[in-house]
Amino acid sequence: MDMPENIHEQAQALRDVASGYALSKALYAVAEARVADFMDEAPVQVSELAERTGSNEGALYRIMRTLACLGIFHEHDGHLFSHTPVSRLLRADHEHSQLDGVLFRGLEFYEAYIEMPHTLATGASSFERRFGMSMFEYLNADADMQTRFQACMKSDTRAQQVGILEAYDFAPFASIVDVGGGDGTLITAILRRHPDTIGVLFDRQSVLDQVRAGPGGVPRRCELQDGDFFTAVPKGGDLYILKYIIHDWQDEDAVAILQICRQAMDRSAKMLVIDAIFGPPNVPNTALTLDLSMLAAVGGVERRQDEFVALFDRAGFALSRIVATNSPLSILEVMPA
Ligand SMILES: C[S@@+](CC[C@H](N)C(=O)[O-])C[C@H]1O[C@@H](n2cnc3c(N)ncnc32)[C@H](O)[C@@H]1O
Structure with a gap:
């Protein structure tokens, strides 16, 4: 496994693991709000997703842009998001849906x-x-x-x-x-x-x-x-x-x-x-x-x-x-x- 080279990277490696709960609960929250079910092929405005899922627009944007860096959703200019192959598995109707697994692991x-x-x-x-x-x-x-x-x-x-x-x-x-x-x-x-x-x-x-x-x-x-x-x-x-x-x-x-x-x-x-x-x-x-x-x-x-x-x-x-x-x-x- 590649080792971080300098003190900053080494400290960050620890911080990333120590903050693992942030990503875990962010993923749980969007799964619980069923955000993925309101997205299809075309990019969607985060304001529309917030309205349809009863979410706070600012919080939803901040969570989705972070998940997008991990390959869960893809961010486009103008606060638009589309699915990736990974985020599509959060849809309840996907034949290989992982929604129930994400929800169970979050409680x-x-x-x-x-x-x-x-x-x-x-x-x-x-x-x-x-x-x-x-x-x-x-x-x-x-x-x-x-x-x-x-x-x-x-x-x-x-x-x-x-x-x-x-x-x-x-x-x-x-x-x-x-x-x-x-x-x-x-x-x-x-x-x-x-x-x-x-x-x-x-x-x-x-x-x-x-x-x-x-x-x-x-x-x-x-x-x-x-x-x-x-x-x-x-x-x-x-x-x-x-x-x-x-x-x-x-x-x-x-x-x-x-x-x-x-x-x-x-x-x-x-x-x-x-x-x-x-x-x-x-x-x-x-x-x-x-x-x-x-x-x-x-x-x-x-x-x-x-x-x-x-x-x-x-x-x-x-x-x-x-x-x-x-x-x-x-x-x-x-x-x-
Ligand atoms: C981790 S789950 C695996 C389920 C399934 N084989 C799968 O891979 O999706 C373990 C299963 O063992 C069952 N189980 C646990 N204790 C049992 C017991 N004493 N007798 C029979 N089944 C039991 C549970 O109800 C559960 O369905």
């Missing part, structure tokens, strides 16, 4: 990070310190946050699933179980591409009740089964998917989940663990910021390849290959050892 998670010194001192989750329970306990108890969390996961998966479907051939599998599959975004995309495949979406009851009641739903070929993956998961699938599951848990819990899956699987079945994997030191990598979320908010941990292999070994699996995707996620394919 309870943002607040949880205030407790980072406690996490540093103890290793315990900032979220738990702030809200008195773990994130998953909180989600189970608060239907509104559960809805917003699942919408956030959906927005993440929307952007990742294209790369996952391109990188891995799901055709050989007649039945696929998505363990902790959330609102079913990934299993739905897989089943749509493979019309003869059947699926099971497995998650906690509070999540699947929302899927049952919600408008979108999953294809009829996908059964909904609720339960607790520390107790049992559906038996007999040809392929099991655990996307963004293992990173939510410390090693003991992660091994327990893998062992429960192993008990449900036939010897010929395969499993895909889909997570970020750490790269070499000192090089920016999405796994690093995700890992801070795991540390402060979720209580889990991102891992190196050898750490995954050790978990698989303890749970009775062997890594057969790692398939890179064009997202920060890798697909670790494992089989019963």
Whole structure:
């Protein structure tokens, strides 16, 4: 990584990180006001955007010109702004919309990070310190946050699933179980591409009740089964998917989940663990910021390849290959050892 050369640049590098909250909340504010929804192809006057979103024109201009320097919106002469490919993802109607992910990250998670010194001192989750329970306990108890969390996961998966479907051939599998599959975004995309495949979406009851009641739903070929993956998961699938599951848990819990899956699987079945994997030191990598979320908010941990292999070994699996995707996620394919 390039190091700043002089004292000014070195001090500024620290100030930029120390003020990271300014950009985070500026982005949250324009997302919450739905500014992006009022912009299309042609440049728009900031005064018009302010009027349509009920915003203060001066404040909106100052926020948008700063975001524009980061590639979020593009500023033209005369206080006009247009979309960039990045800012277009803030539109609610974009097929890969990231709006719900930006909104979710700006509320309870943002607040949880205030407790980072406690996490540093103890290793315990900032979220738990702030809200008195773990994130998953909180989600189970608060239907509104559960809805917003699942919408956030959906927005993440929307952007990742294209790369996952391109990188891995799901055709050989007649039945696929998505363990902790959330609102079913990934299993739905897989089943749509493979019309003869059947699926099971497995998650906690509070999540699947929302899927049952919600408008979108999953294809009829996908059964909904609720339960607790520390107790049992559906038996007999040809392929099991655990996307963004293992990173939510410390090693003991992660091994327990893998062992429960192993008990449900036939010897010929395969499993895909889909997570970020750490790269070499000192090089920016999405796994690093995700890992801070795991540390402060979720209580889990991102891992190196050898750490995954050790978990698989303890749970009775062997890594057969790692398939890179064009997202920060890798697909670790494992089989019963
Ligand atoms: C980080 S989300 C990942 C969701 C989805 N796989 C994705 O990648 O978008 C973790 C999921 O695990 C589910 N989960 C957490 N604890 C669980 C448990 N004990 N049993 C079953 N599912 C659980 C959550 O409800 C949530 O949907």
